[in-house]
């Protein structure tokens with residue numbers, strides 16, 4: 001029997017659909033998703049184990065220009081993921097025009113001798129006339145292994161993508177899987193809980209507010225029938241704090257309700273969720289704050 005095991009890095013611009021794809025491929029919600037850029041801040045592993053293969057997908061923050069220390073941390077995550085992978089899947093948003101800098105980025109990956117598969121995403125909301133020119137344009141890039149139109153939401157062509165990936169994953173006659181077969185992510189339950197709250201905040205608040213939020217889980221008590229969780233919501237300004245709380249506490253109540261339902265799904269238990277809003281000016285530029293809120297894992 002032949003076994004395959006390796007790392008696959010998902011990269012591409014913000015909103016291309018990386019996190020939605022990793023969730024679709026693993027069948028689990030490992031990464032939060034929103035229509036806003038910079039939803040994903042850390043590298044997140046999604047592990048797909050089958051009889052004879054284990055593919056470890058790495059979801060990365062979208063490629064973007066850096067404005068603060070948190071942005072720089074996010075771009076370090078992308079570089080570090082690329083360093084250790086067997087295959088790169090570069091996601092192109094099928095609903096947008098292909099940009100020159102994306103072609104350049106793909107060419108750079110190929111120049112680094114990485115195996116690059118390009119996935120054109122969101123084809124469920126595109127007609128054939130729109131997809132074809134993108135495929136033709138991508139086809140002109142020399143050295144791309146495969147170009148595959150996909151829809152993560154409708155599950156279209158995900159099997160084709162998986163087969164294409166497996167072609168480039170190292171094989172062995174022994175089953176040397178990296179992770180236990182029942183594990184689907186490297187992230188802790190606490191991390192996933194904080195991410196669920198951040199996802200709900202991305203939908204609930206507009207403009208800069210959700211981008212300036214960090215979550216600090218100060219209590220996580222799983223010993224009772226009900227899991228008790230206390231979370232500090234860190235924001236950058238007093239004005240943001242009052243928006244987060246809302247008139248008479250209405251907004252934060254809604255945030256808590258939305259998040260609690262998903263956290264209960266994740267834990268399979270009832271949850272009591274308490275949230276407090278704290279102001280930490282300019283935390284996105286302070287190394288101490290960044291590591292306190294989970295955005296520092298010794299990346300170079």
Ligand SMILES: Nc1nc2c(ncn2[C@@H]2O[C@H](COP(=O)(O)OP(=O)(O)O)[C@@H](O)[C@H]2O)c(=O)[nH]1
Nearest residue numbers: 015016017018019020033034035122151152153
């Ligand atoms: N219609 C459609 N929308 C998608 C698909 N994949 C992602 N999206 C949407 O695109 C937006 C960005 O997705 P996300 O996975 O967060 O992108 P990321 O920034 O690359 O991780 C979200 O609103 C998703 O629901 C897809 O296959 N079809």
Ligand SMILES: [Mg+2]
Nearest residue numbers: 018019039040
């Ligand atoms: Mg993402």
